[in-house]
């Protein structure tokens with residue numbers, strides 16, 4: 423089905439400025455929580471990431487040294503072919519297995535190659551049927567010993583590591599402000615979530631979706647990123663202007679609405695106990711995608727996954743459950759939860 427026939431989503435566009443300058447904290451917080459309750463996503467304007475900093479990161483993501491390929495033609499989409507290419511050109515060094523387990527460093531996910539690496543990484547059948555055609559470079563905070571960063575060899579892309587780490591910490595600042603707003607909007611003390619986010623066990627992902635035949639995307643032979651929900655407390659996402667992100671319609675499971683690029687906006691999603699929805703989303707062919715050669719343009723996005731401190735026991739947020747709407751999920755440590763989700767997804 424062409425995306426043009428899909429309704430657009432109800433994701434609200436909220437100006438975060440009045441929260442940051444203190445002129446209308448409560449009003450902004452209420453709007454964010456209302457969009458989260460409705461659809462689990464919100465577009466934030468004036469979020470605190472200067473446009474030139476995002477542009478700089480998009481320049482890095484587009485750097486050819488980070489790419490396996492710019493496009494896959496029809497013939498290339500023979501999965502064995504892709505698989506072989508991915509294995510023949512592992513990103514760098516010999517840390518491939520580590521990289522996949524930790525999901526850090528560069529990963530190329532044109533077909534789940536982890537199937538060959540470790541049976542634990544077998545992914546759900548429906549995802550294998552329409553494999554993701556994407557590749558990503560990921561990093562966390564440099565001091566993280568549990569999941570050490572894996573950088574490109576010295577001399578490759580000078581400045582890249584510093585740019586990633588600077589951006590990582592900038593996003594962390596933005597995260598803390600959004601968590602403050604979220605707490606306020608839920609009727610909690612502004613600092614409520616901060617006590618559980620003292621060490622950013624977060625992940626910055628630079629995502630590249632190579633150009634692929636539109637028809638293969640529409641026929642669901644491949645996808646860009648299959649339907650999933652994120653693992654952490656919130657995700658911040660910068661997307662380029664290509665489009666293709668879709669979120670599940672809260673009123674109709676299995677049906678998706680486009681979340682088109684809004685210039686300057688940061689897309690934020692969250693999740694707890696379904697009151698604040700942890701909405702399933704995916705990336706497909708962009709809206710109104712027509713091109714002379716039948717190929718989608720390449721697409722880039724930069725998600726930043728925010729997690730509670732690994733030692734935190736993740737429980738449903740006060741205010742999202744009561745006697746009539748009991749907790750749907752049992753408390754679990756953040757680390758155990760993330761690892762469980764990674765094992766079942768990656």
Ligand SMILES: O=C(O)CCC(=O)C(=O)O
Nearest residue numbers: 629647661667705723725
């Ligand atoms: O590329 C996008 O727009 C979404 C990426 C995403 O959902 C993810 O990496 O979890």
Ligand SMILES: [Fe+2]
Nearest residue numbers: 650651652703
């Ligand atoms: Fe996601």
